[in-house]
Amino acid sequence: ENVLKLNDEVALLNRRQFTQAGVFVVDLIGAPGSGKTALLEATLKALAGRCRTGVIVGDPATSRDGERLGRYCEQVVQVNTGHGCHLDANQVRQAMGRLNVTDLDLLFIENVGNLICPVGFDLGQNAKVGLFSVSEGDDKAAKHPHLVLTADVLLLNKIDLLAYVSFSRDRFMEDIRHLRADAEVIELAASKGLIKAWIDWLLPRCRTR
Amino acid sequence: ENVLKLNDEVALLNRRQFTQAGVFVVDLIGAPGSGKTALLEATLKALAGRCRTGVIVGDPATSRDGERLGRYCEQVVQVNTGHGCHLDANQVRQAMGRLNVTDLDLLFIENVGNLICPVGFDLGQNAKVGLFSVSEGDDKAAKHPHLVLTADVLLLNKIDLLAYVSFSRDRFMEDIRHLRADAEVIELAASKGLIKAWIDWLLPRCRTR
Ligand SMILES: Nc1nc2c(ncn2[C@@H]2O[C@H](COP(=O)(O)OP(=O)(O)OP(=O)(O)O)[C@@H](O)[C@H]2O)c(=O)[nH]1
Numbered sequence: 461e462n463v464l465k466l467n468d469e470v471a472l473l474n475r476r477q478f479t480q481a482g483v484f485v486v487d488l489i490g491a492p493g494s495g496k497t498a499l500l501e502a503t504l505k506a507l508a509g510r511c512r513t514g515v516i517v518g519d520p521a522t523s524r525d526g527e528r529l530g531r532y533c534e535q536v537v538q539v540n541t542g543h544g545c546h547l548d549a550n551q552v553r554q555a556m557g558r559l560n561v562t563d564l565d566l567l568f569i570e571n572v573g574n575l576i577c578p579v580g581f582d583l584g585q586n587a588k589v590g591l592f593s594v595s596e597g598d599d600k601a602a603k604h605p606h607l608v609l610t611a612d613v614l615l616l617n618k619i620d621l622l623a624y625v626s627f628s629r630d631r632f633m634e635d636i637r638h639l640r641a642d643a644e645v646i647e648l649a650a651s652k653g654l655i656k657a658w659i660d661w662l663l664p665r666c667r668t669r
Numbered sequence: 670e671n672v673l674k675l676n677d678e679v680a681l682l683n684r685r686q687f688t689q690a691g692v693f694v695v696d697l698i699g700a701p702g703s704g705k706t707a708l709l710e711a712t713l714k715a716l717a718g719r720c721r722t723g724v725i726v727g728d729p730a731t732s733r734d735g736e737r738l739g740r741y742c743e744q745v746v747q748v749n750t751g752h753g754c755h756l757d758a759n760q761v762r763q764a765m766g767r768l769n770v771t772d773l774d775l776l777f778i779e780n781v782g783n784l785i786c787p788v789g790f791d792l793g794q795n796a797k798v799g800l801f802s803v804s805e806g807d808d809k810a811a812k813h814p815h816l817v818l819t820a821d822v823l824l825l826n827k828i829d830l831l832a833y834v835s836f837s838r839d840r841f842m843e844d845i846r847h848l849r850a851d852a853e854v855i856e857l858a859a860s861k862g863l864i865k866a867w868i869d870w871l872l873p874r875c876r877t878r
């Protein structure tokens with residue numbers, strides 16, 4: 461429909477500009493409180509000195525995530541979407557104007573906390589990352605097939621809580637395999653800094669000239 | 670805009686029909702995995718014999734919630750929204766056709782897991798309930814002012830996890846008071862059956878003839 465078509469046209473412009481700037485762009489999608497910001501805090505710390513990073517973060521309100529991330533990274537832009545339920549390509553384009561993308565190797569876009577709406581909106585990213593967390597329950601992959609099917613990699617966060625919540629890794633993985641045989645799932649505990657496999661996935665994608 | 674206006678017209682029809690049927694309707698809104706279904710499981714069990722209950726549950730995919738709730742209640746309708754990010758009044762109207770609302774005192778509508786989109790769509794309910802959970806982090810109220818401002822009551826779930834996660838009740842409550850002085854917040858642990866204050870809130874609203 462029309463809104464989507466307009467969005468995709470701007471997304472193409474973004475993608476072209478990102479490519480020219482030599483920056484790899486990640487669209488991070490997950491439910492509210494799944495740990496997107498905690499993951500980026502740990503990631504920015506781990507990549508310091510190895511990869512030049514920047515962040516665009518979207519939330520309906522507040523600049524709390526932008527402030528948290530600003531402690532680890534100079535190039536951070538906070539977008540407030542108001543009643544908007546997802547970042548769109550135009551908001552990302554505006555945010556790009558407040559960054560120096562040519563000085564970046566890796567740009568993270570922390571999308572609005574929402575497992576549905578962001579999935580359909582191309583922002584011009586290179587990779588779409590789907591983040592689930594153990595405390596949400598093991599059926600969230602089955603309930604969100606659009607994200608599972610279109611993500612380049614899936615992350616399962618808060619594995620440190622496995623002892624305290626009823627989450628079956630088997631059921632979660634089976635639901636994912638049922639949707640796609642080729643899904644890659646990386647387990648993490650972002651707030652505990654247990655993110656090695658994710659950093660290993662990122663490093664080859666850190667685009668340096 | 671036009672979609673919203675059409676929705677509200679159908680919501681008015683729903684509200685009229687619910688009133689004639691003498692049923693009190695609750696729209697339960699919360700993030701994916703916040704514990705909406707767990708809360709309804711515990712609620713249906715607690716109200717058995719005291720209040721005639723029914724449920725309409727929306728999810729992008731699967732009938733897992735409908736099946737869970739069907740064990741405690743005969744009048745359950747599962748709606749699948751596909752790429753849709755919220756239940757709308759028309760979907761509720763269709764679901765009503767599959768229920769016998771005149772035989773109900775209390776109808777729960779478990780909305781799609783999403784803290785944003787469902788807030789703006791009137792379904793014809795009597796009360797809008799906002800559910801947050803401790804594992805999401807204490808900033809979710811501040812980030813979702815639209816829900817906080819339009820909810821009739823707010824619930825904080827998974828309080829049994831307080832020892833294992835970094836959640837400040839003070840910050841959470843302060844954020845809410847900042848938005849509205851009159852907010853009522855009920856603490857619960859749905860999967861542990863600790864829902865007394867919520868049942869106390871519901872019972873006077875259980876509309877019997
Ligand atoms: N136990 C545990 N808690 C975590 C982990 N990662 C994040 N958290 C906690 O989960 C809560 C939410 O984390 P955030 O990073 O704010 O989540 P988010 O996905 O950025 O949330 P939004 O941006 O609001 O959608 C915070 O209290 C974090 O401390 C983890 O690996 N383990």
Ligand SMILES: Nc1nc2c(ncn2[C@@H]2O[C@H](COP(=O)(O)OP(=O)(O)OP(=O)(O)O)[C@@H](O)[C@H]2O)c(=O)[nH]1
Nearest residue numbers: 596597701702703704705706707782827858859860
């Ligand atoms: N520790 C703890 N876990 C809970 C509580 N309530 C729910 N859970 C767990 O949280 C997970 C999600 O619960 P659900 O009831 O499926 O959540 P939901 O809000 O209905 O999720 P969606 O319908 O998919 O949006 C499950 O693993 C539940 O067992 C609680 O009070 N304490």
Ligand SMILES: [Mg+2]
Nearest residue numbers: 496497525570
């Ligand atoms: Mg965040």
Ligand SMILES: [Mg+2]
Nearest residue numbers: 705706734779
């Ligand atoms: Mg549910």
Ligand SMILES: [Zn+2]
Nearest residue numbers: 545577754786
């Ligand atoms: Zn949306």
Ligand SMILES: [Zn+2]
Nearest residue numbers: 545754755786
């Ligand atoms: Zn929506």
